[in-house]
Amino acid sequence: MNIANPYSSNCPTRKVLDRVADKWAVLVLGLLIEGPIRFNRLRRAVEGISQKMLSQTLKSLERDGLVSRKAFATVPVTVEYAITPLGQTLATTLDALRVWAETHMEEVTANQQRYDAGAKSGA
Amino acid sequence: MNIANPYSSNCPTRKVLDRVADKWAVLVLGLLIEGPIRFNRLRRAVEGISQKMLSQTLKSLERDGLVSRKAFATVPVTVEYAITPLGQTLATTLDALRVWAETHMEEVTANQQRYDAGAKSGA
DNA sequence: GAGCCTAATTACCAAAAGAAACCATCGAGG
DNA sequence: CCTCGATGGTTTCTTTTGGTAATTAGGCTC
8 A cells, every 4th residue: 555655756646646736626626615516606706717727627626526517407507516525525635725825925925025036136 | 805715816825826736846845845955866856857847846936935945066066955944834734635645546546437437438 | 178967948849728719508688 | 580698618729838858067087
């Protein structure tokens, strides 16, 4: 079982890591944890995402078993996306990242400005 | 509404999240937490990374104040990279992600195979 | 003085993201 | 009737990013 190091490219952990390193997936999962939601509503909620990327993100999340898709044969066909139990475990983990961002973003931004200022004068 | 929802694109949290959604940054930070390390050593450790991407990743991590760079005027100039205290807090958070991956990768892989099989026959 | 090791950049090409248009269906309204 | 709007997508095109390989620069070794 001890497959261990994600630093070798053939390690499956690396694949999952690659998958998770996706800003849209992180944002979508973060929204889905609040409850099932329809496609366009999701699109409006996640500011800046295109239909293509949302569709693509949802498809791969579904493929991974992190979200479930349910289509209703209503007037204009509605599709509802929901997070799965597995997806919830990931969303919980990712939430720590959001908390980190909220806690440290000011410091990071300050660092960036200091760096940029230094690079400008130091060059 | 300074902080709050990362779903609006102008939220600084979103910027940090974008930044973190980078597989190389995650892997590099994970290695740096074990101690300072030189450029080429890092490159050999992170399998599959190119010099360009490593250089680029390190530069942006340095800009964010997550790692520090120290050049030594040795024979062939050596450069050592180390994680900063701020970087450590992030690396710790990201470690939870690695743990998630190690715990759930089998399930995710199984889901993918089931999905792919279903799509093939079900389409 | 050719070759090598260091860290990093550059040029070039492939892949992915982004923007915007199009598709098909149906109900509402002019 | 015919267009409009809303539904969830896909397609097309452009831009941005990532990957490969070659190059740079300096000094040491052979």
